[in-house]
Amino acid sequence: MPVIELQDVSKLYGFGDATTVALDEVSLRIDKGEFVAVMGPSGSGKSSLMNILGLLDRPTHGAYELDGRSVARLRANQRAKMRRNQIGFVFQSFNLLPKLNVLDNVALPLTYRGMTQTRRLKKAAAMLERVGLSDREYFMPKQLSGGQAQRVAIARALISDPSIIIADEPTGNLDSSSSRLVMELLADVHKTGNTILLVTHNPELTRYASRVVFMHDGTIIGDERSKLGDVPKLAKSLYFLPRKTIEDDLAGVSVLMQEVEKEGPKKSKKAKNSTKQKTRKYQSRTKKKGTK
Amino acid sequence: MLGNDIKLAVKSIRSAKWRSFLTMLGIVIGVASVVITISLGQGVRQQLIGQIDHLGSDLITVRPGRLVNRDIAGNITSVNLPAFLGMSSLSENDFRVIKEAPGVGIAVPFAAVNGIPHNDSVEMPDALIVATNENAPAILEQKVEFGAFFSQEETTKEVAIIGQRVAEKLFNENVPIGKSISIRDRTFVVRGVFEGFQSSPLTPNTDYNSAIFVPYEAGKRVSGGNVQIYQVLAKATEKKKTKTTIQAINDGLLNAHAGQADFTILKPNENLIITNTVFNLLTGLIGGIAAISLIVAGIGIMNIMFVSVTERTKEIGLRKAVGGTNRQILGQFLIEAVILSLVGGLFGVMVSFIANILIRISTSLQPVITLPVILISIGVALVVGVIFGMAPAIKAARRDPIEALRHD
Known part of the structure; x- marks a missing residue:
């Protein structure tokens, strides 16, 4: 059953000569329970697609069905109401409200539904427990680490039982260990039946996805289903081609990508295993320390 | 929400x-x-x-100058504020006309006497010296708390009945009866002290707690034979005749002023309108x-x-x-x-x-x-x-x- 069905959706900005095509007749169908990673260079139309899927924006042309309901032509207020019930956002910069404590931040979407405060906070507390931050309920966002903040943001996205969670580079501001925590939380959320749409620049993260969509110049140039834990072939071909020229270095091709490329996908899988072993070792070591 | x-x-x-x-x-x-x-x-x-209630609704006030404009029915339409600053005054003749108008029971002149009262070195520049007649306590509905007011026969006698604030300020005591107040070159003996007056500040009505009441002729003598009657208060013999009495006073004064209405007759509630x-x-x-x-x-x-x-x-x-x-x-x-x-x-x-x-x-x-x-x-x-x-x-x-x- 499709959660999202896009049919020939275009998005144009500007008028006349200055018209830019952000999305060019994109068709996309996402089924319930999928974990879709969307990849593509900057300016490929990822953000425009996300904004339309997230009902923050309206397509210029084309049809969009969310949960079987046509939403392409809805007015701003109707879209807001759809957003509050059916879409959960996770942003790169967390976007927690600095003046509210963690619990209130998580409960924020429910206030717009007119839910009573007790019910709101109860539900928010349950969500925080789910993301493993029960002991941070009354912290202010400032007092959280990046990884914790993003987990709070995920709890906020989950609280209204959305049809789809849209995560726009959720690990973009995080270090690698926090990234892994956040991605594993998302994978966990996915396992419990949620549909997730992940925008990322990092091909490594496509391991968590069940499907990868590649965008370029406003169109979808590749759409591949892959097993969880694998980096899809397209990701390899598009991102791991040898790009060893000085120009590339100057253009700022990330060191991380080059590292990944050296190791290759299988190696990196091993590497992941080895990190797991390492963490296990670390845990046992700390346990020993604890017993001592 | x-x-x-x-x-x-x-x-x-x-x-x-x-x-x-x-x-x-x-x-x-x-x-x-x-x-x-x-x-x-x-x-x-x-x-x-409160003051009007105290004075009663039948008190007739006559003032110099045309303070208000009236429509044909006699209601006040507007107030001439500059007229309050005018130097005009009622004459003794006017007072006589008012007093002898048909229906008038008592009429009391209120005349301002010039001079700063003092007791030895203590001066009271903000005191009001009023030359009046023996009916002042009656028309003001005010009792003399200590001592007594002067009588009709004493109109040339140099005695004074004072308000409470004067007693406090000049003598620093409540009942300075028998002591003397100097006004210009004359000495007035305090004969009585009024009960506290209800004051109404910021209105054309004066605060009589700061007033020194002296007999009319004595006050006139202090001022060199010439005083300014700034108002005449009157009451009709009977309360219900107030309206006709006002008419009579008006006619009498118009006659005396050769037809020009350069005076104002106010009913108590009309004071409120001016305020x-x-x-x-x-x-x-x-x-x-x-x-x-x-x-x-x-x-x-x-x-x-x-x-x-x-x-x-x-x-x-x-x-x-x-x-x-x-x-x-x-x-x-x-x-x-x-x-x-x-x-x-x-x-x-x-x-x-x-x-x-x-x-x-x-x-x-x-x-x-x-x-x-x-x-x-x-x-x-x-x-x-x-x-x-x-x-x-x-x-x-x-x-x-x-x-x-x-x-x-």
């Missing part, structure tokens, strides 16, 4: 205490000046009404200042709300992303503006209460703050908040969520 908005607004106002305080200050001043002005007016009116006119002028003036202050305060609120909306663009974007509708965002910011001005209004009322106490302590005025005044002024604060909070709230509500989320 509303409770939540209020809580949020309070949080946001408290997070910028100084800014909020300074923004509120305008509303505080505006509301306080509105409340103080109205309460002063009401206080004076109440004091005057109202004076007060409406004052109230209008201060009210205008208060209105300007409230408008400026409103602009201050609008300004600070615009700043707040810009600062919180990202918050607006997020709130919209998680499902806040335009109306809900508008409500949030509008409520913040309204709370800002409402709290300012409450502070303003508090300030006016403090000012009220200070005014009562330091002057003879007795401002009265009534519930409707408080409600009206808080209502005004509310309206200011809504009017000036609307534009920033609309701006917030209309933000595009995508751009707002991208904003830093």
Whole structure:
């Protein structure tokens, strides 16, 4: 059953000569329970697609069905109401409200539904427990680490039982260990039946996805289903081609990508295993320390 | 939703205490000046009404100059304020005309005597020296508390009956009977002290607590044979004949003044009208200042709300992303503006209460703050908040969520 069905959706900005095509007749169908990673260079139309899927924006042309309901032509207020019930956002910069404590931040979407405060906070507390931050309920966002903040943001996205969670580079501001925590939380959320749409620049993260969509110049140039834990072939071909020229270095091709490329996908899988072993070792070591 | 908005607004106002305080200050001043002005007016009116009740509704006041204009039915249409400053006076002949008009029971002249009274070295420059006749206590419905008033036969005798404040100021005691007051080169012996008069400040009526009453002829002698009768009070023989008596006095005076109505006959309640006119002028003036202050305060609120909306663009974007509708965002910011001005209004009322106490302590005025005044002024604060909070709230509500989320 499709959660999202896009049919020939275009998005144009500007008028006349200055018209830019952000999305060019994109068709996309996402089924319930999928974990879709969307990849593509900057300016490929990822953000425009996300904004339309997230009902923050309206397509210029084309049809969009969310949960079987046509939403392409809805007015701003109707879209807001759809957003509050059916879409959960996770942003790169967390976007927690600095003046509210963690619990209130998580409960924020429910206030717009007119839910009573007790019910709101109860539900928010349950969500925080789910993301493993029960002991941070009354912290202010400032007092959280990046990884914790993003987990709070995920709890906020989950609280209204959305049809789809849209995560726009959720690990973009995080270090690698926090990234892994956040991605594993998302994978966990996915396992419990949620549909997730992940925008990322990092091909490594496509391991968590069940499907990868590649965008370029406003169109979808590749759409591949892959097993969880694998980096899809397209990701390899598009991102791991040898790009060893000085120009590339100057253009700022990330060191991380080059590292990944050296190791290759299988190696990196091993590497992941080895990190797991390492963490296990670390845990046992700390346990020993604890017993001592 | 509303409770939540209020809580949020309070949080946001408290997070910028100084800014909020300074923004509120305008509303505080505006509301306080509105409340103080109205309460002063009401206080004076109440004091005057008390005085009129005391004097009785049949007291006829005759004053020099044409103070008021009347329509054909005899109702006051307007008040000539400059006439109050005029130097005209009633003559002794006028007094005689009034006294002998048909229907008049008693008539009492009130003439101002020049000179500063003093007792040895103590002077009392703000005392009023009134030359009058033996019927003054009767017409003022005022008892002489200690001693006695002078009689008809004593009109040339140099005695004085004084108000309480004169006793305190000149003699520093309550009952200075037998002591003497010097006025110019004459010495007046204190014969009696009046009971406390009900005063009504800021009205054309004088405060007789600061007055020295002397017999008419004696007072005239002090002034070199010439006194200014600034008013004549009269009463009809019977209360219900007051109207015809006024007519008789009017006819008599017109006759004596060769047909020119350069005098004014007032009924007690008409005194109230004159006071109202004076007060409406004052109230209008201060009210205008208060209105300007409230408008400026409103602009201050609008300004600070615009700043707040810009600062919180990202918050607006997020709130919209998680499902806040335009109306809900508008409500949030509008409520913040309204709370800002409402709290300012409450502070303003508090300030006016403090000012009220200070005014009562330091002057003879007795401002009265009534519930409707408080409600009206808080209502005004509310309206200011809504009017000036609307534009920033609309701006917030209309933000595009995508751009707002991208904003830093």
